[in-house]
Amino acid sequence: MAAARRPAPRRRLLACALPLVLALTASCTSASHDEEEAAAGAAGVGDPLFPGLGNGGYHVRHYGLTLDYVPDGNRLKGKAVIKATATQSLSAFNLDLKGLTVRSASVDGKAARTARKGTELTVTPESAVGKGREFTTTVVYDGVPQAIEGADGSQEGWVETDGGAVGLGEPTGSMTWFPGNHHPSDKAAYDITVTVPEEFTAVANGELKRKETKAGRTTFAWHNDEPTASYLATVAVGRFDVATSRSGDIPVYVATDPREAETEADDSVDVPGTIDEVLAWESGLFGPYPFRSAGAIVDHNPDLGYALETQTKPYYDSAPDEALVVHEMAHQWFGNSVTPRTWRDMWLNEGFATYAEWMWEEKSGGRSADQIFADFYNGGDDESDDENGGIWAFPPADPPSGAKVSDPPVYGRGAMVLHKVRKAVGDKVFFATVRAWTKDHRHGNADTAQFIRHCEEQSGKDLGPVFDTWLRHKGKPPSINA
Numbered sequence: 001m002a003a004a005r006r007p008a009p010r011r012r013l014l015a016c017a018l019p020l021v022l023a024l025t026a027s028c029t030s031a032s033h034d035e036e037e038a039a040a041g042a043a044g045v046g047d048p049l050f051p052g053l054g055n056g057g058y059h060v061r062h063y064g065l066t067l068d069y070v071p072d073g074n075r076l077k078g079k080a081v082i083k084a085t086a087t088q089s090l091s092a093f094n095l096d097l098k099g100l101t102v103r104s105a106s107v108d109g110k111a112a113r114t115a116r117k118g119t120e121l122t123v124t125p126e127s128a129v130g131k132g133r134e135f136t137t138t139v140v141y142d143g144v145p146q147a148i149e150g151a152d153g154s155q156e157g158w159v160e161t162d163g164g165a166v167g168l169g170e171p172t173g174s175m176t177w178f179p180g181n182h183h184p185s186d187k188a189a190y191d192i193t194v195t196v197p198e199e200f201t202a203v204a205n206g207e208l209k210r211k212e213t214k215a216g217r218t219t220f221a222w223h224n225d226e227p228t229a230s231y232l233a234t235v236a237v238g239r240f241d242v243a244t245s246r247s248g249d250i251p252v253y254v255a256t257d258p259r260e261a262e263t264e265a266d267d268s269v270d271v272p273g274t275i276d277e278v279l280a281w282e283s284g285l286f287g288p289y290p291f292r293s294a295g296a297i298v299d300h301n302p303d304l305g306y307a308l309e310t311q312t313k314p315y316y317d318s319a320p321d322e323a324l325v326v327h328e329m330a331h332q333w334f335g336n337s338v339t340p341r342t343w344r345d346m347w348l349n350e351g352f353a354t355y356a357e358w359m360w361e362e363k364s365g366g367r368s369a370d371q372i373f374a375d376f377y378n379g380g381d382d383e384s385d386d387e388n389g390g391i392w393a394f395p396p397a398d399p400p401s402g403a404k405v406s407d408p409p410v411y412g413r414g415a416m417v418l419h420k421v422r423k424a425v426g427d428k429v430f431f432a433t434v435r436a437w438t439k440d441h442r443h444g445n446a447d448t449a450q451f452i453r454h455c456e457e458q459s460g461k462d463l464g465p466v467f468d469t470w471l472r473h474k475g476k477p478p479s480i481n482a
């Protein structure tokens, strides 16, 4: 995520701060007479910052979402077909869902009971699902989907735009438009099919497989084959102009609100051309582009205040400048393909995406990465500076709460850590280390401890002092040369 030309939104505490239940719930529900004692799946995966997010007892392999959306009145009808594998014998399991009305649910075609409490939707199948079994849950729902508003007024979830809507999920908003296992550790493939009034275009992740208009309504069927964290799933509905092109072998789909195409802003760019240039440059630095398509959604959503790296097609709330495209494209490797194991590891997303901006500036004849590092170090700690104000407030891999997960230490100081690793091991080893990281964890999850180990293994150096000073030290390190 990146703030777009205005102060970075201070992201927020969420409505889903359930108590840490974890495996404790496993003993609460008596088993059916399965060969193995069946128990209810946990109501959260135990994320250190968002303990209620996600659910235990299963992993999702595929989401099939069939949505019908009418912008006038913000009416959504949905059917979610969720293919999952049980990791324990399940008498019941949870999905995360906020708002909306559940009309029916079934497991493997048989009606299932549902109960709701807060953002937890508990599904109780007619008979227990055995450990290791693949099972399909279908949930039919409808209603008026809502945005989640943070303390600073920034929004995620289902956000109505000036003339349409968009689903934005970092860190918890996806539960406002479909039920699921909404934690980044459970990645799945997606087929998102959206029907909208014919004057609208519905854009989602991956590639457009079908577009069909009948009786004044158009259906767009999108397929996203690679594993995707649910916070990166999106649907954007608007009156878009669509441009398709290619970047090498990669098809590029850019949907633009015409009001943003006509912008006179000095720093706005030709988005398809910039994607082409950035994709080639970042592939050289980070390794092969991890997805089979690329693109962008350039919306007219002036109240949002940020961009998000939604998978294959980053979402921009207005015409982006070059640095923003560089940032959101870098996330396709860092965050989207290599996804944080928990939200505490988010500096691995934002540190790399911010560092990509530094390197782009250097390559483009602006400040060198060394100079930008020095500017961050010397830049003081003025909270009014949305770039480096507050970067010493906490160590990047240890946000004190979920509300701080998008704060400056995770971005600017995260990039500083990477720059110091680069200086310690040299360019050749650093970029080989980065490419090995994106290769080893391609389409997976990884955490901070793995990253540190990886850097040390790749370089053969003890990088403890570098990480102690720049990643773990509380407050500003005493010397820029430490």
Ligand SMILES: [Zn+2]
Binding pocket: 001, 002, 309, 327, 331, 349, 350, 353
């Ligand atoms: Zn970002």
